[in-house]
Structures are given as C-alpha cells and as structure tokens.
Amino acid sequence: MTHAQPLELLRQARDRFTQREIAEHIGKTPKTVRRWEKGEVPCPAMLEPALRDLLQKAAHTPAGGGRFRFIDLFAGIGGIRMGFEAHGGECVFTSEWNGFSKKTYVENFGERHTFVGDIVPFPAEAVPDHDVLLAGFPCQPFSIAGVSKKNSLGRPHGFECTTQGTLFFDVARIIATKRPKAFLLENVKNLLSHDRGNTFRVILQTLRDELGYDVHHRIIDGQHFTPQHRERIIIVGFREKTAFSWDDLQLPSEGPRLSSILHRTDGTEPVLPWDGDRYFDHDRQTVQPKYTLTPKLWAYLQAYAEKHRAAGNGFGFGLVTPDSVARTLSARYYKDGSEILVSQGSRKRPRRLTPRECARLMGFPDTFRIPVSDTQAYRQFGNSVVMPVMREVARVMVPHVETMIEQEQAGVVQPPLAFA
Structure with a gap:
C-alpha cells in the first residue's frame, strides 16, 4: 500500500x-x-x-437528498433501514426501545434525526411526514373476540378496538395519522398461524378494511441470500392501487454456503480496524479460542441430544461445516450456540460463530460496527433481519413509491389527508 x-x-x-x-x-x-x-x-x-x-x-446515507423519506420503527440495529437506503431512501425518524440496540444503531448510522425509545407514548402527529413506514414489530397476542358484542352495545370498534394494547396498534395509528404512500412490516412466519389465524386476520382487516391499503404478503426464506434457513413474513402495502407483484422479486435458486461467511484461515481474512483481533487472531490465522465450546458444555449438549434421540425427538445441536446451510440464528444463541456449531474436526470441540460471522450470516457488510458485548451482539443479530432480503423487497417496492411521489408532485393525485 x-x-x-x-x-x-x-x-x-x-x-x-x-x-x-x-x-x-x-x-x-x-x-x-x-x-x-x-x-x-x-x-x-x-x-x-x-x-x-x-x-x-x-454514499448510502443521503443528507437531505433522498429520493424518498422513510421512518424506521422497532428498528433493532437497522437491517430494514439498510435495505431501503440502498435504493435511495432517507431515514427521517427512528424508534427503538432497547438501549444496547440503540448503541449499535447510532454507531453505524449516527443520530441526525429524531430518535425515540418507546413509540407507545409518542404522539403520531409528531412523527415526521414520510413516504414509507418500516416496522419489524413484535407480535403480541390479540384477538377479534368481543367485536360483535361491542356492535350490540353500540360501541365503536375497528383497529383501535381490535389491536389496542399491542404494538401493532402503534404501527396502525401512525399509518392512520400520517398516511404514508407505502409500508413494510416484518415478522416471524408463525404470525400466520398465531391464535388459529385470528392475529393475522385482524392485521389484514386493519390494514385493508380499516386503513384502506392495497396489501400483499409473502413468506421469504433468507437462504436465497445468506447460508441460513430463516423464513419470515413480509407484509407490504400501498395507499393507492399499484402493479406491485411478488413475482418481480429476484430470488437466487441456490444461495451461498457457510464458507462464505466464516473467518478465512488462509491469510485472506480482512483486517478490520473496528474489530482488531477481537474475534480473529490475525497473527495465528485462527478464530479466537474463547469461541470453542468448553469440555463441560460440549458434553452436556451431546448428552442432551442423545436423550432426545432416544425419546424419538428431533431436539439437539446443529453441527455445520463450510458446505452447510445453517439453522435459524436465534436471540438465545449467546447461551450455548447449539443451533449453529461450527465443526473443527473430529479431534477438536466445535465452536460458536463469532459475532462478526453472525453479522455476515444476516447479510451485514464488514463495515458494520459491533460496539457491544458478544452477548448483546448475539441477541441483536438473532433478532435482526436478513438485510439482503429487505434490499430486494425494497428494490421492487421503490419504483411504485416513486411513481406515487411523481404523481403527487404533478398534481395527478391529491396529497394524503389525515385518516378519519
């Protein structure tokens, strides 16, 4: 150099x-x-x-010159945000209650706009105007029971009734007040079957019938882009009828294998100033020994797996090699790493993924900084999204959003009115 x-x-x-x-x-x-x-x-x-x-x-953070504006709710460490910034979006508002996640988020994106913790008490009217609402909202139980009773009593109902007390309500009330041109919501696959389908039915009823949006949903597996089987439901909606189609997604038929995210021991592992030797010993060209399981933990996991095999259950650890596609990384990975254990050969105990490898497994670039402890990093990546999935969905969504913006600017359609 x-x-x-x-x-x-x-x-x-x-x-x-x-x-x-x-x-x-x-x-x-x-x-x-x-x-x-x-x-x-x-x-x-x-x-x-x-x-x-x-x-x-x-280059990826427009300074007031984004092609469209978006807000990032239940933001975590910004995986959904990165997908939309990649297509010219500008984030104008963020909400994330977890202090450790906020530390990682601010370290990587700065804090140039309003950043609030708990969105629940925050007035929807104070949220900045935006074109797209993004939310990886947590799923809390709610049902549609009692609506017919309220009808008989002459009491009002609708999304405020059926979702009050859940965090989805806070997404709905902001959509109702600000009327963004589009939204993207992300959640676990099981949202579809939760409470025998009632939860998802209420969500669709709220978004389509109460709020009047053109709504589409699909389960997408992250393994199209990263070596991890991770199915998540993506719900997108548009204020106007559009030609949006999931068929426009470009999902590779065969994704990468684990070798693409593991630390390289052949001398080609990049030296990242923000990581140093925290995860990888560049002098010895090996992963730091602390990520190898202790003899006690490895013995416990083997005994646990054998116990369940004998009982006819499928519970056990997931041992992977460079040619594997891993199980889903979970927020509990910090406990024992059992769902993804990297084989180090028959003569050596397996190891956990390092936090940097977890970042890669979720599709985050090596430029993404990890300013928190390993425990918090494992939680954050286990709770995050596969960023390239968000980027691909954004690629398909953004042209429709930009068309709506152009039509609004040309006076073809009226600016959004507050929902009543």
Whole structure:
C-alpha cells in the first residue's frame, strides 16, 4: 500500500466531513488527522479501510437528498433501514426501545434525526411526514373476540378496538395519522398461524378494511441470500392501487454456503480496524479460542441430544461445516450456540460463530460496527433481519413509491389527508 492511497481517500473524506468527524470515526484526535492531511506524518495502513467505510456510509446515507423519506420503527440495529437506503431512501425518524440496540444503531448510522425509545407514548402527529413506514414489530397476542358484542352495545370498534394494547396498534395509528404512500412490516412466519389465524386476520382487516391499503404478503426464506434457513413474513402495502407483484422479486435458486461467511484461515481474512483481533487472531490465522465450546458444555449438549434421540425427538445441536446451510440464528444463541456449531474436526470441540460471522450470516457488510458485548451482539443479530432480503423487497417496492411521489408532485393525485 502506498502513502498516496489513504491520503487521497482522506482528501475525498474532507470534501464531506470535518477533521473532528473523521477523527471520531477512526478513533483518533483531530490533531492527528490534521498532521496526516498536511503530510507531517505518514498515513497509517489502518486509515484506508476506515476511510472507505466512512465514504461508503456517506454514499448510502443521503443528507437531505433522498429520493424518498422513510421512518424506521422497532428498528433493532437497522437491517430494514439498510435495505431501503440502498435504493435511495432517507431515514427521517427512528424508534427503538432497547438501549444496547440503540448503541449499535447510532454507531453505524449516527443520530441526525429524531430518535425515540418507546413509540407507545409518542404522539403520531409528531412523527415526521414520510413516504414509507418500516416496522419489524413484535407480535403480541390479540384477538377479534368481543367485536360483535361491542356492535350490540353500540360501541365503536375497528383497529383501535381490535389491536389496542399491542404494538401493532402503534404501527396502525401512525399509518392512520400520517398516511404514508407505502409500508413494510416484518415478522416471524408463525404470525400466520398465531391464535388459529385470528392475529393475522385482524392485521389484514386493519390494514385493508380499516386503513384502506392495497396489501400483499409473502413468506421469504433468507437462504436465497445468506447460508441460513430463516423464513419470515413480509407484509407490504400501498395507499393507492399499484402493479406491485411478488413475482418481480429476484430470488437466487441456490444461495451461498457457510464458507462464505466464516473467518478465512488462509491469510485472506480482512483486517478490520473496528474489530482488531477481537474475534480473529490475525497473527495465528485462527478464530479466537474463547469461541470453542468448553469440555463441560460440549458434553452436556451431546448428552442432551442423545436423550432426545432416544425419546424419538428431533431436539439437539446443529453441527455445520463450510458446505452447510445453517439453522435459524436465534436471540438465545449467546447461551450455548447449539443451533449453529461450527465443526473443527473430529479431534477438536466445535465452536460458536463469532459475532462478526453472525453479522455476515444476516447479510451485514464488514463495515458494520459491533460496539457491544458478544452477548448483546448475539441477541441483536438473532433478532435482526436478513438485510439482503429487505434490499430486494425494497428494490421492487421503490419504483411504485416513486411513481406515487411523481404523481403527487404533478398534481395527478391529491396529497394524503389525515385518516378519519
């Protein structure tokens, strides 16, 4: 690497960022950045990947010039956001109650707009205007029981009745008030069968009948894009009738294998300044030993699996090789890693995935920073979305959103009115 490479990147970064902003990004002082810029001291090798990361974020984070505006509810660590930013969207509002998730989110996206914790008490009227609402909302039990009784009593009902007390209600009330051109909701596959189908029936009734949106849903398996069997339901809706079709999705018939996300031990594993040797020992070219299971834990998992095999159950650990497609990564992975254990040969105990490998398994780029403990990182990635799935759904959605924006600007359709 020549001195000119990082210096040229530094010049590019200075076109958009101050010395202080660059210093904060790479963990140095503004004085150090100034000395590099003036050529008083050579730029270190670590500067090039750090600046490429900063410039990439700048390219994918429109500064007030996005082609469309969106809000990110129940945001987690921003997986859905990344999918829509990749197609020109600008995030104007975020809600995430978990403090550890917020730390990861802000580390990677900054906090240039309103960021609230609990969305429940936040007034819908105070949410900024937006074109698309995104929400990976948690599923809480609710049913349609009692609606007929309320009818007989002459009491009002509708989505406020059937979903009050659930977090879906907070999505619905914001849609009702702000009337975005489109929305995307993501949840677990079991949402379809929860409460014998009543939960999903209420959701569709609310979105279609009460709020008047053109709604489409589909279960998509993340293994089209990453080596993980992970089925999730995606619900999208448009304020106007559109030609949206799931058939327009481009889902590879055969996805990658686990080797694509594992740390490489052949000398080609990238050195990430924000990771250092936290997960991978670059001198020894091996995963840090702390991720290998202890003898006690490995013995326990084997005995547990044998007990259930003898009983005719399918419970047990999931041992994977570089050619495998893994089970679903869960938020409990930090406990024992049992659903995805990487084989290290017959003479060595298996190991957990590292948090960096979990990030890759969810489709997050290596530029994504992990500022929290391993336990919190495992929880966050286990609760997140397969980012390339969101990016592909956004690719199909965005042209319809942009058409609606163009029609509105041309006066073909009236601006949205508050829902009554």
